[in-house]
Amino acid sequence: MATATAQPVMVERLPRSRSLRLPPWEKLTPLLLIAPSVILIAVFVYGFIGATMRTSLVRWNSALPDYTFVGLHNYQRLFQLDRFQADLVNTLHFTAIFLAGCIVLGLGAAVLLDQRLRGTLFFQNVYMYPLALSFVVTGTVWRWILNPNSGVNVILGNLHLDFLKSGWLTDTNTALNSLGIAAVWQMSGFCMAMFLAGLRGIPEELREAARVDGANEWQLFWRITFPLLRPITLSAVIILGHISLKIFDLVYVMTFGGPGYATDMPSLYMWIATFQQFLYARGAAIAIVLLLMVAILIVPYLVWNLRGETEQ
Amino acid sequence: MGNERWTRRQFVGRAGKTAGGVVLGLSLADFLAACGTSSPGTAGTGKLEIFSWWTGPGEKDGLAEMFKIYKNKYPNVTITNSAVAGGAGSTAKAVLATRMQGGRPPDSFQVHAGQELIASWVKANKMEAITSIWNSEGWDSKIPKDLKDIVSSNGDVWSVPVNVHRGNALWYNKKVLDSKGVSPPDTPEQLTSALSSLKAKGIANPLALASKGGNWQVQMLLENNILAAGGADFYKNVMSGKASFTDAKVVQALTWMKQWLPYANTDNSSIDWDEADNRLIAGTAVFHIMGDWAKGDFTSKNWVPNTDFGVVPSPGTKGKYMIVCDTFGLPKGAPDRDNAIGWLKVCGSQEGQAAFNPKKGSIPARTDVSPSGFDVIAQSFIAEFKTDTLVPSSAHGSATPPAFASAVNDEMGQFIQNKDVTKTASNLQKASDEFLKTA
Numbered sequence: 001m002a003t004a005t006a007q008p009v010m011v012e013r014l015p016r017s018r019s020l021r022l023p024p025w026e027k028l029t030p031l032l033l034i035a036p037s038v039i040l041i042a043v044f045v046y047g048f049i050g051a052t053m054r055t056s057l058v059r060w061n062s063a064l065p066d067y068t069f070v071g072l073h074n075y076q077r078l079f080q081l082d083r084f085q086a087d088l089v090n091t092l093h094f095t096a097i098f099l100a101g102c103i104v105l106g107l108g109a110a111v112l113l114d115q116r117l118r119g120t121l122f123f124q125n126v127y128m129y130p131l132a133l134s135f136v137v138t139g140t141v142w143r144w145i146l147n148p149n150s151g152v153n154v155i156l157g158n159l160h161l162d163f164l165k166s167g168w169l170t171d172t173n174t175a176l177n178s179l180g181i182a183a184v185w186q187m188s189g190f191c192m193a194m195f196l197a198g199l200r201g202i203p204e205e206l207r208e209a210a211r212v213d214g215a216n217e218w219q220l221f222w223r224i225t226f227p228l229l230r231p232i233t234l235s236a237v238i239i240l241g242h243i244s245l246k247i248f249d250l251v252y253v254m255t256f257g258g259p260g261y262a263t264d265m266p267s268l269y270m271w272i273a274t275f276q277q278f279l280y281a282r283g284a285a286i287a288i289v290l291l292l293m294v295a296i297l298i299v300p301y302l303v304w305n306l307r308g309e310t311e312q
Numbered sequence: 313m314g315n316e317r318w319t320r321r322q323f324v325g326r327a328g329k330t331a332g333g334v335v336l337g338l339s340l341a342d343f344l345a346a347c348g349t350s351s352p353g354t355a356g357t358g359k360l361e362i363f364s365w366w367t368g369p370g371e372k373d374g375l376a377e378m379f380k381i382y383k384n385k386y387p388n389v390t391i392t393n394s395a396v397a398g399g400a401g402s403t404a405k406a407v408l409a410t411r412m413q414g415g416r417p418p419d420s421f422q423v424h425a426g427q428e429l430i431a432s433w434v435k436a437n438k439m440e441a442i443t444s445i446w447n448s449e450g451w452d453s454k455i456p457k458d459l460k461d462i463v464s465s466n467g468d469v470w471s472v473p474v475n476v477h478r479g480n481a482l483w484y485n486k487k488v489l490d491s492k493g494v495s496p497p498d499t500p501e502q503l504t505s506a507l508s509s510l511k512a513k514g515i516a517n518p519l520a521l522a523s524k525g526g527n528w529q530v531q532m533l534l535e536n537n538i539l540a541a542g543g544a545d546f547y548k549n550v551m552s553g554k555a556s557f558t559d560a561k562v563v564q565a566l567t568w569m570k571q572w573l574p575y576a577n578t579d580n581s582s583i584d585w586d587e588a589d590n591r592l593i594a595g596t597a598v599f600h601i602m603g604d605w606a607k608g609d610f611t612s613k614n615w616v617p618n619t620d621f622g623v624v625p626s627p628g629t630k631g632k633y634m635i636v637c638d639t640f641g642l643p644k645g646a647p648d649r650d651n652a653i654g655w656l657k658v659c660g661s662q663e664g665q666a667a668f669n670p671k672k673g674s675i676p677a678r679t680d681v682s683p684s685g686f687d688v689i690a691q692s693f694i695a696e697f698k699t700d701t702l703v704p705s706s707a708h709g710s711a712t713p714p715a716f717a718s719a720v721n722d723e724m725g726q727f728i729q730n731k732d733v734t735k736t737a738s739n740l741q742k743a744s745d746e747f748l749k750t751a
Contacts, residue, residue: 061715063409064436082739083722148579170579172729256525259581260729261722275406277715278432 055284086261101184106191127189139253142182172262198232360651364422365404367397374671417643419652425637428709441468458702471639473677479634480626507575520588520597521576530724531707537565540628551711553748557740608673633700716747
């Protein structure tokens, strides 16, 4: 009851005091200023999501649009496909490697660079540079590096480390992990930058206090530093996670989903289904499944973020 | 003066269109198309936009030759070459699909003969029949009926064949084969034994295999083998959903592939057909089953036909010609329709085909082009084309709709991993049920 009575008072008081001073067209200004972006987002983001949703529920599976409603049939069919089942497993597998690799390497590099030794600025930049590249460039370079007949296998051979040689991208057992290496190489620098910012934000007093209490450096890291990095870690997981769920360019360039379905991803199949097979409804259904997968990751984060803001 | 002002107004209109295109996230090709809109009207003036994926050496030059001929006939037409590179045409097809769905077709576009056009754009009612052009140009007497049938449906002709590639060819390193005392095989069984004796003589992977970019190369192996096991009629039936992929003949075709796979390189998913060609040149492999574009690749790498390399029809397909054919059609709503019709006539002309094909490494679709301007292998193919039974390729879009070909690609990717003949045959039949029955 208390809130119910308190709110109208606020809502009423503000406009009244304003409307007395401002001419009527002034009230329109904020609306006009915000309208273009609202309209553009409404049409080009939510409108297109709606159109995709609609396409996924109809029988449009040729070059000729066919809007006969078929319910969830496209989804049913999709989840029965060997290829799409493989895609889902691959996405989870790839996301796990990618997140683990980026966070472990990123955090490790950040902790080392935080020691404020000489040359840290140089290495900080070196680790960050891959981020400036497009996945297409990374993919092309790593495809050469991991080519079984040239690249890293030759170096291993020259070092007499033949037992480490591998088919890399051409072997179904190693292809996905090889893809992960390239992705981690590109994004771990970004992760490092985030953690470094987080580390520098932790007040030295907290660590001093812990040292005074007799904590060793190992305890200090696990009991003080790491818990305080939790918001950063979560942000990193969200940002990297949605990149990994939607990964397309890297796969397209490095393996095109092969060998077999070993590195196929939903986004690649979405593209193939739509533009090569002309199965527009199936492509749209994959898009919606992808959207839901990313939403599962992002929405709790947004809610958590929003709650944090209102609490402040 | 008045003219100048009009141009400026038109410019503003175009700029608006362009901005719209950018907002919609459309491609560069659309942008070019937007710039190229002009008044439709009399032939011989204005513009002509030709869409293709001919950007590689040879094919690009062939296209330029045809543009030259067109320019001689219609000197006042400005030609826009909207070729899209990448992915053996897959990128171009994606761009084309966007433009066709958006109602902004090019004046004419490259498309594989047959189902790639008929099952998609003809069925979607986006193409204009060219039957009257076909008849007025008298192409019935110049282009084989088998080929006309491939580009026709419901009594109408839909596109003009420019060239014919051969899909069923077995290329071999002649010097290595001679030195090992092995003769080029005629039958699948002979290929198996040739591979095994080459392996015994120290060549670990005598069969070069590529599967990068979607396994279409493996699909060519399959369709050639189905043709070998079942003959032309069975092949056409199975590719139109009238015969089953679980038939003993398809099982036989897959079994041959399974027997050959142990002799093929295992890194096939990382190499494309031209890199497989390099293995032949290097002598690390001896055989490669590939279309006759391989010949252009070999000669461009200074390999001499019938000295360094030789060719026979892929095992068991003598007397049959697997057609891989590029054609041009007329989309409804082509902005410069009259100029596009002029283009189609150049594509189907003796002069156009004589200029294009030697560069492209294919043979003319017309049977009245003099073979004198061609290399020795093309000359023998030209002779065989006239007498062989012609069958459309599924891997290259002529026999089956794109959705089916793509599903078979996936299945071939699985097959080279699991080598499971029964499972693959039954999965192929599932794809047939889904995509061929409705076509």
